[in-house]
Each structure stands twice: as C-alpha cells, then as structure tokens.
Amino acid sequence: MKPFNPFSLTVSVPPHRHCGVTVRSRMLIILLAMVPAAAMAVTQYGIAGFRVMALSMATAVLTEIVCDKFMGRESQISDLHAMFVGLAFAFLLPASAPWWLVTIGSASSIILGKMMFGGLGGSPFCAPLIGWALCRISWPAFMDIDATMLTMDLVYPLAQLKNFGLQAVTATDAQALFLGKQLGGLGVVQIAGVLMGGLVLVMRKHISSIIPVGVIAGVIITAGLFNMIDPEVYAPPVFHLLTGSTIFGAFFLATDGPSSPNRQIPMLLFGMLVGIMIIIIRVYGIYPDGVPFAILLANLFTPVFERIRPRSFGKR
Amino acid sequence: MNRLWKEFSKGLWKDLPPFKLVLGLCPVLAVTNTADNGLGMGIAVVFVLTLSNLVVSLIRSIIPPKVRIVCFIAISASLVVAVELLMQAYAYPLYQQLGIFVPLIVVNCIILGRAEAFAFKNPPLLAIADGLGMGIGFTMSLTFLGGLRELLGKGQLFGADVTWQGFEPLGFMVEAPGAFVSLGVLLAIMNFAENVQRRRKGLKAVEGPTHDCGSCGGCSSASNC
DSSP states (O other): OOOOOGGGGOOOSSOOOOOSOOHHHHHHHHHHHHHHHHHHHHHHHTHHHHHHHHHHHHHHHHHHHHHHHHHTOOOOGGGOHHHHHHHHHHHHSOTTOOHHHHHHHHHHHHHHHTGGGTSTTOOSSOHHHHHHHHHHHHOHHHHOHHHHTTTSSOOOHHHHHHHHOGGGOOOOOHHHHHTTOSOSSTTTTOHHHHHHHHHHHHHTTSSOSHHHHHHHHHHHHHHHHHHHHOTTTSOOHHHHHHSTTHHHIIIIITTOTTTSOOSHHHHHHHHHHHHHHHHHHHHHSSOSOOHHHHHHHHHHHHHHHTTOOOOOTTOO | OHHHHHHHHIIIIITOIIIIIOOOHHHHHHSTTSHHHHHHHHHHHHHHHHHHHHHHHHTTTTSOGGGHHHHHHHHHHHHHHHHHHHHHHHOHHHHHHHGGGTGGGGGOHHHHHHHHHTGGGSOHHHHHHHHHHHHHHHHHHHHHHHHHHHHHHHSEETTEEOSOTTOOOOGGGGSHHHHHHHHHHHHHHHHHHHHHHHHHTTOOOOSSOOOOOSOGGGOTTGGGO
16 A cells, blocks of 8 residues: 555645636737737838837836836736737827837836736726827827828728718728728727737637627617718718727727626626717717727726626525 | 924925825815916915914914814915905916915815914914925925926926927826826825835835824824834
C-alpha cells in the first residue's frame, strides 16, 4: 500500500476550477476582433490612419505605466486593456487628427477614464469615450470630421443629415455604406470589419449578445417610429445603423465590462437606452453622431439598472 | 503678536480653505473660469469674512447660543448686500460675470464655518486675523485655479494672451466639467505632496486632506493626523 500523503488533503483557496480565461486572453480576442476594421481603415486612409492608431495605443500604454508608478501600484499593462482603450479611442477619431490631439485624448482616456477610478474594473464609464468627449468639447474644429477631411472624395452622411436634411444626403447606397465608403471615425465606419469582429466576439461568447441586440433594436424601433411619422424628414433605420459608430458602439463600447450591467433584463434595458438615445441625439441634438454621448449617459444609468435583481431566496 | 500671526498664517497654507478644509466649493467650482473672476470673488469673500468675523466676535457675549446660526446668517447677509452694492457701483462688469454667486456668499460655508468655529469663541483681534488669513488663502486658491483654467482653456492669463502661436486651448477646462476635473486633480496633487512630506518625516501616509482642526482630544481618527 502506498504511504499516505498528508498534503493530498490540503485545500487551496477557491476557485478550484476555472476555464482558463484571463483578462489578457479576453483583451487579446477583442483586439484581434478589431483588426479587420483597423486593416480596412489603413487601406482607406493609408499611413495617416495607421499613424493615429499606433500613436494612440502607444500613448495609452505609456500613460498607464506612468500612472501605475505614481500610484504605487503593480503595473498591469500586460493585460492589454490599455491597448484596447488606445485603439478604441483612435477608432473614433478622424484620420486627420493632429498628433497632440491624439496624445492628449488617449492619455486622458487612461487617466480620467480608467486609472482615476482605481484601474481596470473600477470605472463607471467606458474609458475611450471619456477621452473622446474631452476632445470633442475642447477642439470641435479638429474633431469635425467633415471639415478636416475635405481632401477625400467621400462624404460624411451624418453631417449632411444634420446640417442639410435628409434630401441632401448623397450616400444612400447601403452596400457602399456597409463597406465603409463614407467618412466618420477612422475605424468605426468600416461597418463590415466591425460587424465581423463583433460577431466573432458574440459567437465565442466573449461578450453577451444581449447588449448589441438591445442597442440595434433600440435604434431600429426609434428610427422606425420617426421614419413612420415623416419619411421625408427622418432617415430610415438602416441609414442610422450603417452610419457613424452605431455598430462599433453596440459591439465594442457598450459591452465594456465594468460600465455595463451584468444581468439579462438590465442588459437589455441598457442596450435599448443606448439605442434610443443615439437616435434622439441624432435627431434633436447638435452632434451629428450621438453614439459616444448616448453610451456615456447609459453608463450613468448602470447602477439604476442593476437594482433590478432576483428576490433573494426565502425573502418576502 | 505671535498668536495673531499664527491665526493669520494658518489660512495661507496649513488650513487653506478650498484645498485643505475643502470648504466653500460652490464658488470655487462656479466662478473660476478666469483668473479675474477668481480674484474678484476672493476679494469679496475677504471683505465679508473679515467683517463678519469681527462683528460676530464683538457681539459674541450677547448672542444666545441657541439662535447663533440665525445671527451669523443675518450678519453675513447684511455684509453681502453691502458688497453687492459696492460691486454694482465700482465693478459692474465683474458683478455681471459673477452673477448669482455674489449673493450666494451668504451661505458660503467658510463664512459660517469660521464664525462658528473661531470668531464665536475668540476676541475681535484674533477673529480679524483669522478672517483675513482664511480670506486671503481663499483668494489665492481661487486665483490660482482660475489662472490655471484660463491658461489651459483659453490660452490667456488675466485676459492677456500668454501662449505661443498655434496653441490650441483645451476648451474643456473653462466649461463646468473642467472645474470638477481640475479641482480633483489639484486635491490629488496636494494629498500626494503631503504624503511625500509625511514619509520624509517618518510618519504614516494618510488618505484625504489633513488639517489642524484643534479638536484632537475628542476625535476618533486623531491618530491619523
């Protein structure tokens, strides 16, 4: 008989089983899912687009290292979240963004959107949107996609809709819009690439399908209602889905873990709120693309949505 | 004289109202979009704070303790009306800039706080020194914050261009969110510097601003100070 090994009864701290998913592997998958859109952006804008993305990612990572140093924390850049924040922020910018705008925006995404709340998992907001909002408020002229990209022969359909009404929109071909033949944020308008990456994430269960479905449903319902009221003035739902950052927001930004609810009904309500706010801002607001502000607003509602929870067992 | 200087100087750094006591944040956030506004607001507060401290201290023996808050408010309200009328007469553009925040000095918690915590218990001369010190500290903080926000948000300082050609001002800083962010960042820097100092002296690092509140005896967190 084998001698009894006393250590065989030693129990380590839970969890005892896990599926092997780490923050790093999740972020790696998300980054890989953004690659198709990034590749399409580079083919469309050339080195200018690549410059913005690379600068933004590098700044985000460097900023996080410096913040960790000052805050006396162990550096966690190897979990790749900073790279995701940098790339997502770059996706929202016009390809013509000057270097200082990219640097300040990306750094403030990390500082104000992530590290200030205590690192990954603590932030009540989706980090890249904080940097975007800061840049949009501070430098409207440089964030104005239409005015800074006059050399391109593409058009920015949302600005046309906002400034000149539905009749003036020239880019109405759904297929061309789907393939990214429009102006807008650098990566976000590469709808085909973004959608491919998003579907991969959903199918591999890295994000729940409920929030994207909620966002898209919210957009379709609200835009459909407006379109039913007056098809001459309000754009059809397909136009709203295929322009601006609706799809990118639905799959990549609204599903940001810490800032979105984590149960099914709250997730659906959260997604619907984002979708409804997108259309309301696009119709009544002063910003052509309402997605970032819609998501920031919905992030603020997350604690409220999370109050919807099952009654605890045995409690009346 | 020594005591006078001590009471005066504590408001300048050790108990700096917005950053160490974290009092009076309403005007700090609202009117500091330019250095001019910060300075003007600060001077109005110096005036009201010093005189209200003096008056409260003079009549402290005849105020019944139960209704003291009402008396403080009445005194500061009369002084604020005086400031308001003076400003309308001699600095009308500034008055228009500050708007509602001039009448709101009445309910500024520094005025009430200093009356309650200091002037009500101390003789007039000390109360004046305290009010002046606190007021000047408040003015300095407001001017500094206003200057910082004006510099970053407009590229100007006291209305004069000071930045280089091609500087794109960070317009976010003169908007309301910029006030919260810059105040938060300044508080964080102050706390960070304080903890560096404490570590150098061999003391334990603390969370949050520290100040000499003078009531260590009955305080449960006195060991953290």
